[in-house]
Amino acid sequence: MSKRVAIIGTGYVGSVTAACFASLGNSVVCVDSDAKKVEQWNSGSLPISEPGLAELVFAHRNKNLFFTTDFAFAVKNSDIVFVCVNTPLKTSGLSQGSFELKYVEGVARQIARAADHEIIVVEKSTVPLGNASRIREILFYNLNHGVKAHIVSNPEFLAEGTAVTDFLHPSRVLVGVEDGDDFAKKVMSELYSFAPNEKVIFTNIWSGELSKLASNAFLASRISMINAFAGLCEQTGADILEVSKVVGMDERIGSKFLNAGIGFGGSCFHKDLSALVYLLRQRHLEEEAQLFEAVLQINKKLRKKFVQKIFEHSGSPADKTICVLGFAFKPNTDDIRDAPAVSICELLLEEGARLQVYDSLAGSKALSVLNGSVKVCSSPYEAVEGADVLALLTEWDEFKSLDFDRVFSLMRKPAWVFDGRNALDHSLLAKKGFNVVPVGRVAFSLAENTISRRID
Numbered sequence: 001m002s003k004r005v006a007i008i009g010t011g012y013v014g015s016v017t018a019a020c021f022a023s024l025g026n027s028v029v030c031v032d033s034d035a036k037k038v039e040q041w042n043s044g045s046l047p048i049s050e051p052g053l054a055e056l057v058f059a060h061r062n063k064n065l066f067f068t069t070d071f072a073f074a075v076k077n078s079d080i081v082f083v084c085v086n087t088p089l090k091t092s093g094l095s096q097g098s099f100e101l102k103y104v105e106g107v108a109r110q111i112a113r114a115a116d117h118e119i120i121v122v123e124k125s126t127v128p129l130g131n132a133s134r135i136r137e138i139l140f141y142n143l144n145h146g147v148k149a150h151i152v153s154n155p156e157f158l159a160e161g162t163a164v165t166d167f168l169h170p171s172r173v174l175v176g177v178e179d180g181d182d183f184a185k186k187v188m189s190e191l192y193s194f195a196p197n198e199k200v201i202f203t204n205i206w207s208g209e210l211s212k213l214a215s216n217a218f219l220a221s222r223i224s225m226i227n228a229f230a231g232l233c234e235q236t237g238a239d240i241l242e243v244s245k246v247v248g249m250d251e252r253i254g255s256k257f258l259n260a261g262i263g264f265g266g267s268c269f270h271k272d273l274s275a276l277v278y279l280l281r282q283r284h285l286e287e288e289a290q291l292f293e294a295v296l297q298i299n300k301k302l303r304k305k306f307v308q309k310i311f312e313h314s315g316s317p318a319d320k321t322i323c324v325l326g327f328a329f330k331p332n333t334d335d336i337r338d339a340p341a342v343s344i345c346e347l348l349l350e351e352g353a354r355l356q357v358y359d360s361l362a363g364s365k366a367l368s369v370l371n372g373s374v375k376v377c378s379s380p381y382e383a384v385e386g387a388d389v390l391a392l393l394t395e396w397d398e399f400k401s402l403d404f405d406r407v408f409s410l411m412r413k414p415a416w417v418f419d420g421r422n423a424l425d426h427s428l429l430a431k432k433g434f435n436v437v438p439v440g441r442v443a444f445s446l447a448e449n450t451i452s453r454r455i456d
């Protein structure tokens with residue numbers, strides 16, 4: 001049964017949610033306070049690049065998918081209102097490290113003013129545990145007389161690069177409802193009737209809010225754990241690819257999210273873990289807070305360590321040309337929020353390196369965020385030309401199938417490859433004459449006559 005849906009906030013989460021609900025036959029109005037962004041959503045060049053998103057937007061726009069700045073119009077013409085505004089991390093003040101909730105609260109007030117019929121307000125943005133009671137209170141005091149609102153927690157589990165597929169074929173749909181709210185439960189199960197029954201999980205509202213933080217904390221912890229072992233491998237001669245393969249074969253552990261490298265980035269993991277640490281401290285769970293703080297610290301350390309490795313193996317980066325392959329925080333996206341590549345490039349520029357950056361989607365962003373000698377290239381081969389060092393920072397598929405004979409001939413010698421994502425065939429590169437420094441594996445160097453194997 002099709003529904004009338006309003007989406008507040010047209011970032012990654014809001015836009016994907018909107019386009020997917022529209023593609024399922026619902027009537028969707030998206031609202032954003034940023035008029036320029038709305039203009040872009042209504043134009044031929046959309047503000048966000050996500051596989052499959054543009055196709056859905058172009059197919060449904062101005063039919064059953066609308067973009068507007070008119071908040072009241074969106075709320076008055078919908079029965080379910082998704083709050084998808086950002087909840088950035090607070091970087092100063094007493095509550096430093098917690099989520100900034102002023103946008104969410106502001107939206108709740110606007111909804112209360114505009115609503116003229118019974119509505120369901122859905123928390124889609126990642127929020128701290130207990131946020132629903134704040135929303136409930138704002139609505140309670142500000143709704144027009146006789147208007148009823150229900151509150152639901154429905155966090156998203158979309159990963160960038162696969163968000164549209166993740167939405168349409170979800171691993172699970174989590175709906176947290178308030179005790180006894182059968183109306184909200186019924187409407188939400190109709191809205192998500194496209195997902196297999198067993199994947200739609202109804203929980204109480206607090207479990208809904210916490211499960212999202214818990215899921216991201218588990219994923220991020222796995223990455224820091226495998227990177228901790230990678231550090232140990234580098235000191236001892238063990239090989240992280242072998243270790244993670246063996247560990248991942250245990251069905252209880254599983255093989256995903258065990259890739260060692262330069263660590264996690266993106267808009268979610270760092271933010272959600274910081275907020276979790278804040279939440280735990282607030283509840284006097286100090287050791288638990290330290291657990292997730294360590295996950296963050298290990299991750300942060302990896303960026304500096306990568307640059308130190310360039311120093312250690314190939315000498316000072318000053319006056320050297322470094323080819324940077326990949327700038328986005330992961331492949332198949334143009335998103336550079338908290339991307340390891342940004343911090344690594346900043347450190348390299350501070351050391352006096354010249355950078356030649358290539359990333360098919362995110363490359364142009366390097367010029368706007370980096371200060372120094374940065375050339376943005378239009379092909380990987382242009383980026384390696386005359387370079388002393390090739391630093392692979394995002395594992396785009398196209399880098400795995402490069403013509404490495406051509407790359408070798410274009411680079412200065414000795415030609416160094418620092419594979420920050422363990423994406424390349426290291427022994428093959430060594431055979432072609434490169435000096436190769438992977439993560440958590442021994443370095444391959446021709447001059448040192450094959451492999452520098454470390455023993456305890």
Ligand code: UGA
Pocket residue numbers: 126156157158159160161216219223256257258259260261262263264265266267268269329330
């Ligand atoms: C993440 C979660 O995977 C989603 O489930 C969640 O909905 C989303 O955050 C969110 O909270 O909105 P995303 O940030 O898009 O999604 O990216 P991931 O695919 O999880 O990758 C995060 C980072 O971890 C990337 O920088 C990636 O390169 C890194 N990573 C991932 C590793 O370093 N090693 C791995 O084995 C896997």
